[in-house]
Amino acid sequence: MRAYTPKENVQKKAYYTDRYWxxxxxxxxDVESDAVFSEDLKAIKDAKITVLEAFIQVDQMVVYxxxxxxxxxxxxxxxxxxxxxxxxxxxxxxxSKRGGFEVFxxxxxxxxxxxxxxxxxIDEKQPIESVQSLFRSADWAEREMYDMxxxxxxxxxxxxxxxxxxxxxxxxxxxxxxxxxxxxxxWYEVDKIFGKEAxxxxxxxxxxxxxxxxxxxxxxxxxxxxxxKGAEFNPDQEKTPLAYQEDDGVFxxxxxxxxxxxxxxxxxx
Amino acid sequence: MQNTNRLRPxxxxxxxxxxxxxxVLNFGPQHPSAHGQLRLMxxxxxxxxxxxxxxxxxxxxxMEKMAENMIYNEFMPTTDRMDYIASSSNNYGFALxxxxxxxxxxxxxxxxxxxxxxxxxxxxxxxxxxxxxxLDVGAMTVFLYAFREREYLMDIxxxxxxxRLTHAAIRIGGVPLDIQDNFIYDLKVFLDKLPENMKDYExxxxxxxxxxxxxxxxxxIPTEMALSWGCTGPxxxxxxxxxxxxxxxxxxxxxxxxxxxxxxxxxxxxxxxxIYMAEMRESAKILYQxxxxxxxxxxxxQTELMAHAPQYISAPKLDIMxxxxxxxxxxVLVTQGMRPPVGEVYIPTESPKGELGxxxxxxxxxxxxxLKLRAPSFWHTGVLTDLLPGHYIPDVVSIIGTTNxxxxxxxx
Amino acid sequence: MAQHQVNYMQDGGLPVALTSIDxxxxxxxxxxLWALTYGLACCGIEMMASGASRYDFDRFGTIxxxxxxxxxxxxxxxxxxxxxxxxxxxxxxxxxEPKWVISMGSCANTGGMxxxxxxxxxxxxxxxVDLYLPGCAPRPESLQYAVMLLQKKIxxxxxxxxxxxxxxx
Ligand code: SF4
Numbered sequence: 001m002r003a004y005t006p007k008e009n010v011q012k013k014a015y016y017t018d019r020y021w022x023x024x025x026x027x028x029x030d031v032e033s034d035a036v037f038s039e040d041l042k043a044i045k046d047a048k049i050t051v052l053e054a055f056i057q058v059d060q061m062v063v064y065x066x067x068x069x070x071x072x073x074x075x076x077x078x079x080x081x082x083x084x085x086x087x088x089x090x091x092x093x094x095x096s097k098r099g100g101f102e103v104f105x106x107x108x109x110x111x112x113x114x115x116x117x118x119x120x121x122i123d124e125k126q127p128i129e130s131v132q133s134l135f136r137s138a139d140w141a142e143r144e145m146y147d148m149x150x151x152x153x154x155x156x157x158x159x160x161x162x163x164x165x166x167x168x169x170x171x172x173x174x175x176x177x178x179x180x181x182x183x184x185x186x187w188y189e190v191d192k193i194f195g196k197e198a199x200x201x202x203x204x205x206x207x208x209x210x211x212x213x214x215x216x217x218x219x220x221x222x223x224x225x226x227x228x229k230g231a232e233f234n235p236d237q238e239k240t241p242l243a244y245q246e247d248d249g250v251f252x253x254x255x256x257x258x259x260x261x262x263x264x265x266x267x268x269x
Numbered sequence: 270m271q272n273t274n275r276l277r278p279x280x281x282x283x284x285x286x287x288x289x290x291x292x293v294l295n296f297g298p299q300h301p302s303a304h305g306q307l308r309l310m311x312x313x314x315x316x317x318x319x320x321x322x323x324x325x326x327x328x329x330x331x332m333e334k335m336a337e338n339m340i341y342n343e344f345m346p347t348t349d350r351m352d353y354i355a356s357s358s359n360n361y362g363f364a365l366x367x368x369x370x371x372x373x374x375x376x377x378x379x380x381x382x383x384x385x386x387x388x389x390x391x392x393x394x395x396x397x398x399x400x401x402x403x404l405d406v407g408a409m410t411v412f413l414y415a416f417r418e419r420e421y422l423m424d425i426x427x428x429x430x431x432x433r434l435t436h437a438a439i440r441i442g443g444v445p446l447d448i449q450d451n452f453i454y455d456l457k458v459f460l461d462k463l464p465e466n467m468k469d470y471e472x473x474x475x476x477x478x479x480x481x482x483x484x485x486x487x488x489x490i491p492t493e494m495a496l497s498w499g500c501t502g503p504x505x506x507x508x509x510x511x512x513x514x515x516x517x518x519x520x521x522x523x524x525x526x527x528x529x530x531x532x533x534x535x536x537x538x539x540x541x542x543x544i545y546m547a548e549m550r551e552s553a554k555i556l557y558q559x560x561x562x563x564x565x566x567x568x569x570x571q572t573e574l575m576a577h578a579p580q581y582i583s584a585p586k587l588d589i590m591x592x593x594x595x596x597x598x599x600x601v602l603v604t605q606g607m608r609p610p611v612g613e614v615y616i617p618t619e620s621p622k623g624e625l626g627x628x629x630x631x632x633x634x635x636x637x638x639x640l641k642l643r644a645p646s647f648w649h650t651g652v653l654t655d656l657l658p659g660h661y662i663p664d665v666v667s668i669i670g671t672t673n674x675x676x677x678x679x680x681x
Numbered sequence: 682m683a684q685h686q687v688n689y690m691q692d693g694g695l696p697v698a699l700t701s702i703d704x705x706x707x708x709x710x711x712x713x714l715w716a717l718t719y720g721l722a723c724c725g726i727e728m729m730a731s732g733a734s735r736y737d738f739d740r741f742g743t744i745x746x747x748x749x750x751x752x753x754x755x756x757x758x759x760x761x762x763x764x765x766x767x768x769x770x771x772x773x774x775x776x777x778e779p780k781w782v783i784s785m786g787s788c789a790n791t792g793g794m795x796x797x798x799x800x801x802x803x804x805x806x807x808x809x810v811d812l813y814l815p816g817c818a819p820r821p822e823s824l825q826y827a828v829m830l831l832q833k834k835i836x837x838x839x840x841x842x843x844x845x846x847x848x849x850x
């Protein structure tokens with residue numbers, strides 16, 4: 001019987017981890033330790049937004065809120081606290097562990113020179129409200145989030161895939177999606193261009209990076225032993241000369257003569 | 270035999286002859302002046318654009334996914350292929366993010382070398398921008414001149430790291446090599462000649478009527494639009510916001526060098542052109558200061574190039590070759606990879622195009638749990654949605670040119 | 682009025698040469714290879730560099746054209762993604778015979794370092810390739826070498842092709 005391999009996370013995993021190894025943590029600091037951030041946090045709390053957790057990590061404040069509050073929080077931050085730019089927005093896949101996604105909004109205040117991250121957790125099928133009415137940059141970022149994770153976004157004006165083709169299947173950045181793609185991805189271009197009938201003629205993708213086949217004349221020929229495409233491999237084959245011009249020269253073209261040419265030693269001229 | 274009908278006409282579901290007199294024009298994805306694989310669906314009323322849909326993803330290579338399947342050091346060469354015109358700045362952004370995650374301090378000489386590389390890359394990128402944009406607008410001469418200088422820069426970088434385009438010249442924790450002997454000399458030759466070269470370009474362009482007509486008052490990005498679309502770098506500075514991460518949130522030794530941030534409040538193509546030119550001069554200024562800083566580290570005998578953190582960073586080659594424990598450590602780090610602490614960082618750096626940010630979520634494993642690349646060009650392409658309507662078709666090319674987008678970075 | 686006397690037998694006069702049609706046609710073809718600009722990714726930048734000042738492809742008769750209908754060779758420079766694959770086929774079909782393809786860079790050859798869901802593992806899955814140029818990114822010199830090898834290949838072919846058309850299907 002084949003060994004069972006768990007499917008919920010098909011990304012590469014460490015092949016060996018010491019039993020007693022405990023991963024260290026990046027230090028988290030109290031929000032109170034920074035005057036600017038504590039004021040911002042207070043503003044968020046004053047606006048009746050539930051703050052689930054807040055701390056400072058690597059000089060940036062991280063605030064966990066409820067997903068319903070995302071538009072209100074971002075609006076508050078933009079209008080009251082001076083966080084005028086949404087520099088990044090994306091999700092983290094936690095489906096296998098916690099059954100959903102963590103969505104983060106990375107904000108920047110140019111007046112305070114501070115950055116903070118608003119995070120919220122949504123379930124796999126739970127839609128989240130679009131923030132593109134506040135920040136136009138969210139327009140594309142949300143489309144990318146939908147494309148890569150399948151996060152459903154409400155009230156987005158143009159909800160389409162952005163990076164992958166429209167007829168793509170699956171959401172590539174989910175942990176369940178293998179790096180090298182699934183069956184659909186493997187045959188995508190062949191199916192689309194030549195049709196399913198062509199699968200046999202063109203053959204499967206060669207994904208093994210270490211594959212060397214010296215009998216293969218379909219793809220590459222060895223330098224100096226070129227053969228026509230698809231020819232039988234013949235080990236006693238004559239060497240083909242490598243000079244790029246034929247021995248008797250090319251009609252009407254002067255050959256290159258090294259002793260007559262000027263050689264530039266210094267490349268930087 | 271070939272089945273020709275499989276690839277159906279592309280617009281089969283779009284009616285060309287619509288009642289509202291709108292024409293749909295498809296631009297790209299393989300267009301010589303689209304700076305890569307940008308596809309634009311333009312809705313036209315006569316020559317005027319009423320609606321624009323940039324379509325991206327034609328160079329999506331799955332880098333974020335690759336990052337989840339690679340140890341941290343392994344991912345470094347992949348970052349080269351993001352903004353392939355200034356590779357080292359991507360390397361640097363990633364290295365800095367990981368260093369912040371594990372809390373490393375890089376030796377001073379490595380910092381100086383990194384800064385030199387960053388500024389060289391900025392110069393390279395801006396010169397390349399000038400060349401391609403000028404070519405798109407029709408100024409072939411500038412293209413040829415600018416590439417001449419770019420080749421020189423490439424030679425300098427090639428002498429350092431061995432590659433012309435994909436440098437991978439920066440490591441997590443420092444730089445792998447000291448600069449070679451003739452680096453400073455070559456750099457000085459280049460920098461001394463740069464003002465002359467820049468004058469050549471500006472003489473060709475500044476008073477050129479065609480250039481002015483296609484640049485001035487075309488593609489005006491208001492400040493609100495720039496902020497709301499997440500524009501950064503020269504795009505934002507051309508719209509009147511003085512924001513340069515090198516200055517505002519200094520990393521490396523940028524707080525020790527002196528340079529100005531060129532700002533314009535016009536927001537049009539010409540302002541961006543001027544800003545790129547001014548930034549090249551500022552970069553040259555920084556490079557001169559870096560040369561002095563490097564000489565200083567030489568004087569103070571600060572020869573370390575990599576941070577000392579045996580848990581994360583391999584020892585120097587000499588140690589690896591001579592000391593058994595260093596060799597073991599190196600072996601473990603190469604085969605299993607370093608394991609940064611559990612946590613999250615978002616580290617922005619000022620790449621030539623704008624704010625290049627790396628968001629890393631580490632779960633204590635040798636592979637990042639999630640790595641998000643915040644590439645400036647992504648948003649600079651997005652802004653075309655709002656920017657293009659109202660412009661005419663010829664303006665599209667010059668606007669795309671001045672946004673300085675690179676597709677490796679947009680689609681990742 | 683000055684009188685010029687042309688000695689046709691002398692060196693420097695009008696050349697007279699006898700050759701076969703095959704050779705003549707191939708000579709013409711191989712020395713004016715107009716390339717379709719097909720810069721897809723990083724390699725496209727090196728392709729541009731080879732067209733620019735230092736490497737100057739124009740010297741060798743390789744002029745970059747932006748239209749497939751004016752091009753003889755397609756230099757596929759860069760990563761071909763699955764989303765883009767249909768366009769490369771479309772443009773290849775639009776080129777007029779005779780046409781050749783150089784696949785530049787490991788991405789175009791085999792998918793290169795991008796062994797992921799989104800990249801086509803080699804353009805030869807979509808269009809037939811004549812010459813594979815390894816490197817990531819190949820230097821302009823090696824692109825030059827590739828073009829020269831292709832010229833040699835063209836010269837060794839019959840002018841009117843009797844071999845089966847290069848089609849994947
Ligand atoms: S082969 Fe290398 S340089 Fe060329 S497109 Fe691929 S990744 Fe870029």
